[in-house]
Structure formats: structure tokens, C-alpha cells
Amino acid sequence: MVTRPREQAGGLAARIEAAGGRALVYPAIEIQDLPDPRAALEAIARLESFDLAVFVSPTAVRKAFGLMGKRAWPARVRAAGVGTATRAALQAAGVAAAFAPEERADSEALLELPELGDVAGRRIVVFRGEGGREALAEGLAARGASVEYAECYRRARPDTDLAPLAAAWRRGEVHAVTVSSSEGLRNFADLLGPARGLLEAVPLLVPHERVAAEARRAGATRVRVAGPTNDEMLEGLVAYFAAS
Secondary structure, eight states, X not given: OBOSOHHHHHHHHHHHHHTTOOOOBOOSOEEEOOSOOHHHHHXXXXXXXXXXXXXXXXXXXXXXXXXXTTOOOOTTOEEEESXXXXXXXXXXXXXXXXXXXXXXXXXXXXXXXXXXXXXXXXXXXXXXXXXXXXXXXXXXXXXXXXXXXXXXXXXXXXXXXXXXXXXXXHTTOOOOEEOOOHHHHHHHHHHHGGGGGGGGSSOEEESSHHHHHHHHHTTOOSEEEOOSSHHHHHHHHHHHHHHO
């Protein structure tokens, strides 16, 4: 089962199908445009005044560049992504020199990079969804940077009836679940409602340990940390089923 937002689910679903599996796509997060993206538009208008722009996800890249239109990326502004998938999205958008952590896709990994070791006095804009974790901005501010958010989309829980899925699950037709974030996991458990106990019956593959801890709190007992990318998730699935 693939629970990523619909815009991001296709890559993993295609890999699962190509490897001989059956991908069930049930998005646990819906990506929505902000009704008023004024803050992001104002930040984009002042983009050249920043020293660094950080993008928290491929969705942040897609939404920010959609708002940017045909505006060229200013050469003086460095760009960073939270993970290799976000860096790839930046490169596809024409920002060739973007940097990102290689091993993990989270704020803590980005903060460990030498490029962010000395940011005192630097002006940094963070393109992200509405709300979200504060670890990145807090870490940068603690090092003396001036940090500003440019929120360019919002996440919502889909209005999806999972009763048919729960029935198929009870018939043994679901063999593994993949989730991409703690928020997605919480949404998925909420959507399952009284059937959330089904999470205990199958392996749950997650991108990193923080989500694994959330999964265990939600009642999942067979949690495996695979990694944030499509390839890592597929490798985790293949490894699990090969071993079992």
C-alpha cells in the first residue's frame, strides 16, 4: 500500500508494479493550494535579497516554482533541499547547484551539512507547506541566521472511505504498508478508525526513525526503516519479502 500524496505516489507505485507486486494507492495526505499565497509571492519578489533558499520537499519545489512562473532563479542565491529527492526536483527546475544531505531526508540531516555550519548574519527563506516542524528554522536561528518562511501549499487529510480497503485487508489482500511522514501516518490511522488495529498485522515501512517511533505509538509492531526515496522503499519491500 502506498499512502503518499497522489502527486508523489506514482513513482513508488510504478516500481512496485515493475517488481511484480500490486500497488494499492490510498493517499493519506492531500496537497492543496493556499487560498492566499501572498507571503510566498512576497518572498519570491524579494528572492535576490536572500543568501539561501531551503525547500523542505519536492512539493515545496513544485509549488514555489509554479508561483515563480517564468522568473529566472537568481545566481547569487544558493538553494538547498531536505533530501536527495528535493535536490533532484530543484535540479529539474533549473537550479543545478542545489545541495542536500545524502543519507537522510530531514531537517536534522540538513543542519549537519558543512554548508550550514556558519550562517551567522545570513538571510534564509524556507519554502514549505502551511505549518510543519520548526526544527530547521530554530536550528538556523540559533546559529545567527535570519529565517523567513514562504508557505506555498497546505496539507489536508483526504475525505476517503477506507471501509472497502479494511474489508480487503481482513481478507489478507494487504501485505505491507508504506508511509512517508508522521502526519501521513496519523491521517491514515484516523481514516482507518476502528480498523486501525489492522496496522499491527503487516509490516509498515517508513522513511526514518522519527516516523518509526510515531508508528509504534500508533500500535504498529512490525516497523521497518527503509529510507525516504522510492528506490529505498522498494529495496525495503523486496528485502522484507525475500526474508519472509
